[in-house]
Amino acid sequence: MSGSSSLDWNNELWNSLRWTLEAFGISATCFAIIAVLLLRFTRWGRQFWRISGAYFTGRDSAPVYALMAVVLFMTVFAVRMTVLFSYQGNEMYTALQMAAQGFAQGDSAALDAAESAFWRSLAIFSILATIHVARSLLDFYIGQAFDIRWRQWLTDHITTDWLAGRAFYRDRFVDATIDNPDQRIQADVTDFVQTSRSLSMGAVGAMVSLVSFTKILWDLSGPITVFGTEIPRALVFLVFAYVLVSTIVAFWLGRPLIRLNFWNEQLTANFRYALVRVRDGAENVAFYRGEGVERTGLLTRFAAVLRNYWRIVYRTLKFNGWNLVVNQIAEVFAFLIQAPRFFAGTITLGDMTQSATAFRQVHDSLSFFRESYDAFAGYRASLMRLDGLGRANRVSRELPALATADLDGALEIDGVHVRTPDGSPLVTDLDLTMTPGEAVVVKGPSGSGKTTLLRSLAQMWPYTDGLIRRPSGQQTLFLSQMPYLPLGDLRTAVAYPGSAADIDDDTIRTVLRKVQLGNIADRLDEEQDWAKILSPGEQQRIAFARILLLRPALVFLDEATSAVDEGLEYSLYDLIRTEVPECMLFSVSHRSTVDQHHTRQLELIGDGAWQLSTVSV
């Protein structure tokens, strides 16, 4: 009696190499065909292609395919290693069985042969184990390299797309749910890349493993008679039947987990957002002494997280309970079926243990699809979020915006209409021309559309039409009520949107002193959250410092001096008028003290009506 399936180890290196290359060729072909079909005919496949198709096409895609081929090769190679281990195990246990028989029969020649077979199988194990360790590490490294390269490309691609054509602002007019691009760009991209690889390569590995071990199981299995009917190759059919039934039950038990996990994400995000709100509004909450209300609000949200979490715990108990039972039975299932043949002497101990290994591999391969269901549900959610962001970016860029043209040293507003999203007119048919040194102040009651007019002139507001001709690029500056201070040192904050590298420190310090911020002029290197440190009035002075630094031809100011006293307001405007006298000013202000720095006044009267007059000081 000898192992019914053993390998010729002397030639195994070449055999395995040939096997791996063949299996790689077949897998790569099947993978390509299935991928094309999925990309064309499934909704999520089309979403995948819209998100990342450009990575796989174009001039730079050759290295991508090369790396993919290596990843695929490593996956197939891993299966071959498992196959080899199963044969090595077979030989080792068969040798032990032969040794036991040699002892029993007092046959020293048989004992010697068994002993040398045992040591040979251990020597083979040490070679296989060494290759396995090296392969595992290389596999990890190549997988990570693949992910990092893809993630880098995708983050760059999506960030660029999001920032292009002011989509990051105008997305809100397309899809109100795009309120968390941060999550989409950071977490979803990471998840998308990792899960794309793990699911696709997992499926390839499972299929190759399924075919390989079904073949082994086929060779090792014999017929079984059930109720008078003989089932040939019973083990193969039984494992398929076993996994099918256990999968159906597991699917039925585990299905609610997908919904519960979705809710878990949602409720945790709500809780986190509420915490962030308290952090961002800390000063206001503290002034109001709102801790009590905040505590109740936070703990109510957290209670919802816990309620749902308990449901997950109970459901997981059932799901895991079933899976544990299934897996425990799978441990002995092959032994149970093969035992009669072993005791009848038809198969060796090695065949028995190899049957168990093969059974487990076939079982695990078939179970891959069941166990990946959850990961796939999460993957689809990521696909939907990334595709949704891409779609909103595209659509928002196609939204109408004011037509614009470059014009050196002057401003021409020609037939501009501005409406609210529901179509009510805010400004109707505005015509206005400005020449260097001129200044216009915009007045009107709260809600009359002053800020929205500026949004329209900056091409941000979609409910508008008409034409604006103005100095190009950074020759025109829009300054909102509270200037934006980017992350980084003070130098970067003051120079924004210019680059701090282009301006020397002395110039920045001089300008800060001119706008009466001499107290911070020596802190240019400090990295702080300057928006939290500087008072609103100080932040508004930073905006004036930017005008002095960038010396634009035209500036739009929206309530730019609302947080400073009238004396300071006077000197800031005076500074601009004397330092950059050619600069055209277009200011929105409620304060009458601002009027004296302007030549004309544009008044929004309501329902789209407006009136232009000269300022009489």
Ligand SMILES: Nc1ncnc2c1ncn2[C@@H]1O[C@H](COP(=O)(O)OP(=O)(O)OP(=O)(O)O)[C@@H](O)[C@H]1O
């Ligand atoms: N994103 C938006 N969606 C819907 N309506 C908006 C949006 N932004 C502004 N509005 C509406 O457009 C109108 C004009 O708003 P806008 O902020 O331009 O007024 P304003 O004259 O600048 O007011 P204030 O003097 O109070 O700053 C308001 O009725 C406002 O509610």
